[in-house]
Amino acid sequence: MYILRNALRSILQSKGRNILIGIIVLVIALSSCVALSIRQAAEHARENSMENLEVTAQITVNRQAMMSGQQDKESMKQAMANMEGLSIDDMKQYADNSHVKGFYYTASTSFNAGDGLEAVDTTGTADSESEDSSDKETPGQGMEGVGMPGDTVQSGQQEQKKDMGGRMGVQGDFTVTGYSSDEAMISFINGTSSIIDGSMFAENDVEMNCVVSEELAAYNQLSVGDTITLANPNNEEETYQFTISGIYKDETSSDSAGSMMSAFSAAFDSANQIYTSYANLQDVVARSEESAAVTTDGTTGVESTTALRSQENGTYTFASVDEYQVFKEETEAELGDYYTVTSADVSSYEQSLQPLENLSRYAGYFLVIILGIGGVILIVMNLFNIRERKYEIGVLAAIGMKKWKIAVQFILELLCVTFAAIIIGAGAGTAVSVPVTNQLLAQQIESTQQSRQQQTDNFGRGAGGTPEMGGTPEAGDTPDAGQSDYISQISSATDITVVLQLIGIGIILTIISGCAAVISILRYEPLRILSNRE
Amino acid sequence: MSVLKLEHVSYRYAGTDKTILNDLNYTFEKGRVYSIVGRSGAGKTTLLSLLSGLAAPTDGKIYLEDKDINKIDKYEYRSKYVGVIFQSFNLLPKLTAMENVILSMDIAGKEYGDKKAHAMELLKKVSLGEEEASRRILKLSGGQQQRVAIARALSYNPEILLADEPTGNLDGETQAEIVKIFRQLAHEEGKCIILVTHSPEVAEASDIVYCL
Structure with missing residues (x-):
C-alpha cells in the first residue's frame, strides 16, 4: 500500500516530468484511439451489414466447368447445347431447403408489336426488321432477353441466358417479363422504378394486366385502362392482349440501362420493357405452345x-x-459440377466496404508506427527518468526497500500517468474519431471513385468490361456500373472494445518502457550510488 | 552478550590487490557506544558499509548474534536489525522530515498504530518540533537533517545503530547534543551504537574505541 502511496506522492512531486510523459502518452492514446476506432468501425460495418444483408442467389450453369471437361470446340458446343438450365419446378425443390428464406422467379418472353402499338425505337430495327430476322433465324436462337432495369438479379439472369445460348425464340420489339411476386420486382423495391400512374398488377394476376414504361405510353398515347396487343414474333397472327394497369417511370432509362444493346434492338430498350405477373406470361406461353x-x-x-x-x-x-454458404455447399454437392450457386450481393457488399477496409488497413499501419515510435520515446524518457532518480533509488535500497518494490513503485507511477493520459486520450479520441474517420473515408472514396472514373474514361467501361460487352459481370454491377454504393459514413466508432484495446496498449507500453526502468534499477548498487554522490 | 561480531574480516576493492581492512576481529555489545577511529582512508566507512550489509567482506564473517549476516536478506537486515545514519544523511529531499521517518517505518513493515504520532515522538526525541517535522529536507539545516537521519534510523526500533561521522557537519553545541542522544539510546534503551568518527570528543564520549 505504501508503494502506491509513494508512487502517487512522487507523481505529484514531479509534475513537470509526469506532464511531459502524459502528453506523449496522450498523443499515442489519441492516435491509437482514432486508428482503433477506424478498424472497429470497419469491423462493425462488415458484421452488422452482413448480419442484416439479405442475400439473393441463383442456380446457374457452370459453363467453365462444363467446358473444362471437353476435348475440343465441337464437343464443347455439343455439351452446351445439351445442357439445360433448371426449370422453375426444379428450382422450387431446392427452395424447400431449410436455409432458404424465400424464392421468387421470373420469365421473360419476346414479342412484336400488335395492332396500333409501336415500340420506342432508336435503332430502326423495330417491327419490319424483326420480321426479317424471324425469317432468317431459327426459333430457339436469337434474343437473350432483358430483365428489369435496375434489377441486380440481372447479372445472374444474363449469365444464365448466355449459358443457355438463347431460348426465347425470334427476337421481337418488346420484352415482357412475368414476376412471381412483388419481392421479385427489385427495381420497384429499391426505388429505381416507380408507378407514376395507375397501379401495379396483383401478385398472381390472371386478368392479363401489365405495366408499361412512361416513354412507351407517351410514344403510343397510352393511358391506364387501355389495351395493348402483342404478337408472337414467330407467328404474327398469334396475338395477345394486355390491359395497362399502371405506367411506371424508370429512373435509369435516361442513362440507358443496356444502352449499348438497345442500339442493336428495340427489345433491349428499357422503354420497351413490359411487366406482368408470372401467371399471365405462363398462360400466354402455354396457349402459344398449344x-x-x-x-x-x-x-x-x-x-x-x-x-x-x-x-x-x-x-x-x-x-x-x-445461410447462403450452407445452401451453396449443399446444393452444389447435390447438383454436381455443371451447376453453381452464385450471389452478387456478398461480393457487392464487400466492394462497398472497400474504402473503409482500405482505411482500416492504413489505420493498422499507422497504429503500428505510432506504437513503435511512442514506445521508443517512452523507453528513452524512462531511462532518463531513472538516471535522474538514481539517488532516490540508492537511498530507498540503502534503508532496506527491496529493489523489486522500488521497480513496482516506478511502474505504478508510469501506469498512473499512462492511464490518466489514456482516459483523456480515449475521451478526446471518441469525440474526434467519427468526424476524422468520415473525413478520411470521404477522401478514400473520392480516391477510389477517381480511379474507377479514370478507368471508365479510358476504356468506356469498368474493370472487366460491362456485362453488355460480354465482360465478366462484376459483383455489384448495377445498370449504373462504376457508381458503387460505398459506405461513406460511420455513426459511432469508439466502443468498449476500443477502450479495452487502448488499456491493453497502455499496459503493454508501460511494461515495455517499465522493463527498461526495472533492468536499470536491478543493476544499481546502493553503495555505489551513494558513494558516488558523497 | 555480543550483538555483532567480526571474525577475521578483510576487505579488498574488486579488481585490485589493495586490502582496506585486514583480519578484523571486533565484538559489539548492546547498551554500549562504540567509536571507530583512524586516519583518512583507513577503511572506517568501508567497515560501516560491511556492518550495514551494503557491502560484503572479501574474507571472514560478520555475525548478527549467532547468524552470519550473509545468510540474512540484506534488505531485511537493513530495514529491521540495523539503523544506518549516513555521513551525508541520505534523506529524500522532496519529502518532509516526517515523511522520511514514516517511509522508513513503511519499508520496515512494522505496525505502529498511529505512524504519524510515532514519527513525531521520534523527532521530538532528537529535539525537532512539529514545525521542523513538516518542512522539506532541503529547508532544514545540516544539524536538523542529522537529527532527522537519526530519527529515521530509530523509526523501526533497531537493536544496532550505525553512524558515519554523525557530528561531522555540526557545531560544538549541536555535536554535544547528538552525542548525548546516542549515549541515552545506548545506556537507557540498550541499543548498540557504533560511530565512525574523526572527532576526539565523540571518541572520548564513547564506551569503547576501535582504532583502524
Missing part, C-alpha cells in the same frame, strides 16, 4: 416450333451470408 406449328428442317433434321419461348430465372433469398 397452337404452335412444328416443322422439321429437311436438310439438318432440326425441329423448330412457332411457340413462344420464355427464359425463366429463379432467385433464392437468404437471411444471412452463413
